[in-house]
Amino acid sequence: xxxxxxxxxxxxxxxxxxxxxxxxxxxxxxxxxxxxxxxxxxxxxxxxxxxxxxxxxxxxxxxxxxxxxxxxxxxxxxxxxxxxxxxxxxxxxxxxxxxxxxxxxxxxxxxxxxxxxxxxxxxxxxxxxxxxxxxxxxxxxxxxxxxxxxxxxxxxxxxxxxxxxxxxxxxxxxxxxxxxxxxxxxxxxxxxxxxxxxxxxxxxxxxxxxxxxxxxxxxxxxxxxxxxxxxxxxxxx
Ligand code: CA
Numbered sequence: 001x002x003x004x005x006x007x008x009x010x011x012x013x014x015x016x017x018x019x020x021x022x023x024x025x026x027x028x029x030x031x032x033x034x035x036x037x038x039x040x041x042x043x044x045x046x047x048x049x050x051x052x053x054x055x056x057x058x059x060x061x062x063x064x065x066x067x068x069x070x071x072x073x074x075x076x077x078x079x080x081x082x083x084x085x086x087x088x089x090x091x092x093x094x095x096x097x098x099x100x101x102x103x104x105x106x107x108x109x110x111x112x113x114x115x116x117x118x119x120x121x122x123x124x125x126x127x128x129x130x131x132x133x134x135x136x137x138x139x140x141x142x143x144x145x146x147x148x149x150x151x152x153x154x155x156x157x158x159x160x161x162x163x164x165x166x167x168x169x170x171x172x173x174x175x176x177x178x179x180x181x182x183x184x185x186x187x188x189x190x191x192x193x194x195x196x197x198x199x200x201x202x203x204x205x206x207x208x209x210x211x212x213x214x215x216x217x218x219x220x221x222x223x224x225x226x227x228x229x230x231x232x233x234x235x236x237x
Contacts, residue, residue, distance in 0.1 A: 003117055004028040006047040008038040008064065009079065010056050018051065021106050022113070035059030035067075042068060049117055051109075052096070053079040054089075062094055069095040073166030075116045079104075095165070097194075119194040123170075141176050143237040146215055146224070148176055155215070162214050167192070171207050172215070175225060175235035184232040208233060 005022050009015040010033045019029045030045060032038035034057050042050060050068065054061035065076055078089050078099040089099045097116060100109055141148040147156040155162045155172060164172070174192050175183065185201035193203065212219040226234050 002026050002028050003048040004030065004045065005113065006030045006032065006038065006041055006045075006050045008032045008035070008050065008056065008061070009053040010034060011053075017106070018109075021110065025110055025114075027113075033057075035061070035064040038064055039067060042072065042074065046072070047074060048120070049113060050074055050076045051079065051113070052076055054085050055081060062088060065094050065096055069166060073170070075120060077109075077112060077116065095167070116194075123191075141173075143176070143179075143224070148173055157215055164211070164214065168207055168211050168214075171204075172211055175233065176237075179235050179237055182228045182231045182234045188232065204233075 005027045007015055007018045007022070007029060009018065009031070012033070015031050015033065019031055022029050030041050030047065032041055036059065038050075038052070041047070052061045052064060056064070061078060065078065068074065068076065075097045076095070078094070078096040079102055080086050080089055080099050081102045086099065086101065088094055089096050098112055100112065139150060141150065145158050148154075149156065150173065153169060155164050155169065171188070171192050174188065185204045188204045189201050208225055209219075212222050212225055216222045216224055224236055226236055228234050
């Protein structure tokens with residue numbers, strides 16, 4: 001089954017060019033010219049990747065990205081036209097996975113898309129094959145009062161569902177899968193965010209801090225995700 005890409009772009013010529021080129025690469029393509037339509041399509045058809053322009057009529061791409069991120073972890077590649085947009089995309093606030101600056105070459109865009117989709121496939125395969133005893137598909141990882149439900153994509157603490165961002169969930173799951181093992185920031189970044197991610201290892205620190213605030217009884221003195229000085233992080237359970 002071919003992978004599905006949603007293109008969100010209001011400049012029709014560019015939208016059509018993108019759609020044409022991606023279809024030629026064998027992808028199934030859907031298009032939207034505004035944010036509201038994009039959200040509707042994304043909810044209905046669960047695309048494998050979203051190409052999202054920032055300058056859109058009504059709701060801009062930042063807002064669309066933020067709303068998408070609350071609901072799904074679909075990779076998002078943002079199209080930017082201005083320097084100040086790049087700053088916001090690169091910053092953690094938006095939650096896009098990658099970006100391209102207009103004007104861009106179609107070859108480069110396709111290469112990025114392929115890399116992003118390959119990464120998602122790799123992570124999925126990895127999750128399916130690694131340590132089956134520790135990670136049976138669609139089951140729960142239980143650490144005392146902390147439960148990671150991989151079937152429902154939920155984290156529960158004391159039977160309360162925690163609101164976690166998709167990347168926080170992926171990070172927690174990754175740490176939990178490697179319980180007891182020291183993992184360097186670089187390794188975590190590479191495995192959870194992908195080797196071609198544009199951020200640096202502080203991204204990992206920020207997400208660890210957010211997770212600690214949610215799952216640690218005393219976030220200042222963490223006992224679940226511990227810092228190993230000069231080495232990285234270790235999940236204790
Ligand atoms: Ca536009």
